[in-house]
Amino acid sequence: MIDLFHILQETWAVRALLASSLVGIMCGILGCFIVLRNMSLVGDALAHAILPGVVVAFLLVGYSTLAFFTGSVLAGLLTAVGITWIQHRVNTKNDAAIGIVFTAMFSLGVIGISYISRNQGVHLDLKDFLFGNVLGVADTDLMLTGLVTLYVILSVVVFYRYLFVSTFQPVVAETMGIPVRLIHYFLMLLLSFAVVASLQTVGVILVVAMLITPAATALLLSDKMERVIVLSAGIGLLSAVAGLVLAIILNTTPGPAIAVTATFFYLLVVMFAPKKGLVAKAIRRRQLKLRIDREDILKAIYRSAQKGQVASAELREKLDISLLNWQRGIKQLRRHKWLENQGLKLTALGEESARRLVRAHRLWETYLATEVGLDKEQIHIDAERHEHLLPEAILSAVDEKLGYPQLDPHGSPIPRSKGKPAYPLSKIPVGDVAVLSTDQDGTYVSARLWEEKMMAGTTFKVIHRDDNQLQLDYEGRTISLPFQLADQINVVPAGTF
Structure with missing residues (x-):
């Protein structure tokens, strides 16, 4: 049995744990902007395209972490400039331009590393660059990763407003005077830094997983950018630590284990995210189906009651609802106080x-x-x-x-909203003619109309209005009504009856 606690106290394990944690946080933060800008493939391109920079740095300086960092960043920036130039100046699709540049750069890097590795005394293993070697992290590598992580965090904090606006509204950002293209190249610089700093941990192939997967996971958990960044950094950190521990327990390669762990967290969130997860969506679909069944039963009972007959067996057969769903729907209607406890009689609320x-x-x-x-x-x-x-x-x-219609295309009356006239008298302009509707809400309105000797179905004309009252020409008489009362009287505008 592996003594995990004892192993994690070893110097190399502490270095590996710190390096993995820093890479997880850094890639998680930066990955949010990469994913939202649809630049995931660009991140993949930069990760592969830094190898020529490593080769050139080795030929000029020898085995030096700082030299590898400088050469890789320059190669990454050259790749970013080349991709952008082809996308804007040559009639080539964006994804094709990315593929052309990064495959060429990656191939040159592989050729260069293969060539210089044949020389005696040279220890430049292509496998370490491709898949990482987190267990061999040196103090200089750890220091470089820490400085890059700090620089990325500070850059995002300081330039967050510019990154945010240029990510979601680049046109608006330009009108605000924000240099969108300069922000783009700055993001490419940060991405190059992150890729180089992740070389020892996960390698150029698997760094894309740390840039994309935690960010994609966080975007399933929240829609607020600040929260997404924090969540992405946390998921990246958790993936790195858990992946490294898993690699030690299973005695396997740490880089792939970290990437697989990040993917596992993503799949976990895909299933159980509170709003966007598959389980939550299935529950909402189920609840919607139950609500629709319940409301269909309610409407069927209402229509049957208007005809004078309510028979549960006939209604269920007409609605084509199973007995279980019918019983569940009836139970929910009674719980909502829409149905009496006995029989199929609707309450006032129902x-x-x-x-x-x-x-x-x-x-x-x-x-x-x-x-x-x-x-x-x-x-x-x-x-x-x-x-x-x-x-x-x-x-x-x-x-x-629709002009507040009274009837539907089949000739059935359209109920109006309770407490609100379908078309209030207060909306009739001065000089227009309307008809007093037979459908009035409340005894107060009906009583006031009776006092004014105004009968349903009769025509009148609005002749004057102000803030307090309306004056009507009704069968040769002038009638003044308070504006509040006019707002409650239901009428049919001319041309709609």
Whole structure:
């Protein structure tokens, strides 16, 4: 049995743990901007394209961490400039330009390392550059990784506003005077730093996983950029530490173990993220299905009650709902106080909810027939689906758009929203004619109309208005109504009846 606690106290293990942690944090922070800018392939390109810089640095200086860092960064910047130049100056697709440049640079690097490795006394292993060698991290490597991580964090903190705006709204950033292209190259510089600092830990091939996977995982957990950055850094740190420990336990290569661990966390979040996870989506779909079944039962009971007959067996057969779903729906209706505890009699709250569903259905049918131009036979199924999804604000907007219709395309009356006239008298302009609707809400409004001797179905004309009252020409009489009362009287505008 491996004594993990004892192993982690070894000097090489402490160095490896620190280096992995720094790389996880650095790549997690930087990866957020890379993923959001759709530059994941650019990160892959820079990771592979630094090898020629390593070769040139070795030929000029020899085996030196600082020389490798400088050569790799210069090679990365050259690659970024080359990719951008081809994308803007040559008629070549963006992804093709990236592929052309990074494969050429990577191939040159492999050729160079293979050539100089054949010389006697040269210890330049291509495998260490490709897959990393975190267990062989030296003090200079650790110091370099720490400085690069600190520089990346400070750069993101200082230039966060510019990075944020240029990432989401590059056109707006340009109008604000932000040098978008300079920010792009600066991000490429930071990316080159991160890739080079990750060489010893995960290598050029697997550094892409640390740049992309933690950021993609964090974006599934939050939509706020500051929180995404913190989460991505934390996930990167956790992936690096857990991956290294897993590699020690399984006695396998640390770089791939770190990358696989990051992928495992991503898959875990894909399944169980509170809002965007597959489990949460499945639960929401299930809840929506139950709500639709419940509201369909409610509407069916309401319509049957208007006809004078309510039979559960007939309703269930008509709705094509299983007995289990019917019983569940009835139970939920009673829990919501929409249905009496005994029988299938709706409460006042249930009737109002059913009226809202019928109103949504018939308004949407009217919209599809009037505005979209569909036939009467085509609109029912679509209205059945959307009646459960349309909020009151949209229903009110549709109602106003259609001119507050009284009937749907099938000739059925469209219920109006409780406590609010379908078309209030206060909306009638001066000089327009309207008809007093038979559908008034509340005894107060009906009593006031009776006092003014105004009968439903009769025509009147608005002749004057101010902030306090409206004056009507009603059958040769001038009637003054308070504006608050006029706002509660339901009328039918001329041309809609």
